[in-house]
């Protein structure tokens with residue numbers, strides 16, 4: 010049987026009971042596969058790699074080595090949450106790499122969006138490879154948060170399904186992909202049953218290059234910091250309003266606008282709020298946010314975030330605008 014094909018009679022995991030049965034079954038299969046060997050996992054804090062980490066911790070405990078790379082482009086509190094959940098609560102074998110200076114150093118004066126994406130992707134592979142080499146001799150397996158849509162897309166030729174592609178030939182591990190036959194909604198049900206916090210299980214999609222593609226043009230530390238704070242306010246206010254929106258975040262462009270603050274001229278950045286609803290991400294609509302909510306977000310960002318003097322709401326559906334600005 011093709012192990013990359015979901016059996017036609019596989020029941021959709023929709024309840025905690027079904028999730029528990031899946032966890033028990035996979036934990037046993039993982040123990041069987043891994044034996045007393047060690048497993049390496051790149052842990053982003055996103056849903057897929059977090060669920061795989063929690064499942065493997067349950068199955069093999071400290072035989073799992075998780076590597077979390079903070080590239081300096083994470084959202085506010087995200088790397089801290091990875092440390093809190095996995096190191097403090099689940100007692101994982103977690104390697105935390107603060108590579109902020111490396112990434113931001115490489116990105117100085119790089120304006121072109123595709124160049125930024127390439128630099129961030131290549132640097133991620135380099136950092137992960139370095140960490141993999143440190144433990145390479147004792148590790149035999151690489152765990153990945155591959156899920157079923159990744160496999161279907163790779164069969165369609167849309168993209169390669171290996172989540173952490175690009176490791177050199179001499180660093181090839183056997184793969185361990187315990188959620189590869191699950192759809193995203195099932196991964197969330199399993200994650201919840203494994204005790205991951207709701208904010209992690211329901212985390213909105215976030216591009217690999219992180220805030221790097223929302224801090225438009227050449228990234229500077231001060232503007233990146235302003236973006237991180239503004240983005241946290243947008244997410245907090247929309248969460249508090251109890252709205253169900255697919256993706257909502259902030260963008261800070263690399264030009265400035267005139268304003269007035271405490272009676273003095275300000276010449277600071279604008280902040281753009283981007284919200285979209287979509288079913289398949291091929292097209293997207295912009296939700297009609299309540300005016301009072303938009304005003305509250307604007308008031309908070311302009312009062313709380315240094316160097317932001319103006320807030321705009323992006324009304325552009327996809328097409329013609331893409332979800333991300335870069």
Ligand SMILES: Nc1ncnc2c1ncn2[C@@H]1O[C@H](COP(=O)(O)OP(=O)(O)OP(=O)(O)O)[C@@H](O)[C@H]1O
Nearest residue numbers: 051052053055056057058059076077078154172217
């Ligand atoms: N900052 C990071 N630190 C460690 N690993 C990372 C990081 N960013 C990405 N990865 C690894 O690369 C994989 C692919 O990242 P991508 O951004 O495409 O997320 P994804 O497929 O949605 O998975 P996830 O939900 O786990 O983030 C992740 O599953 C994780 O293994």
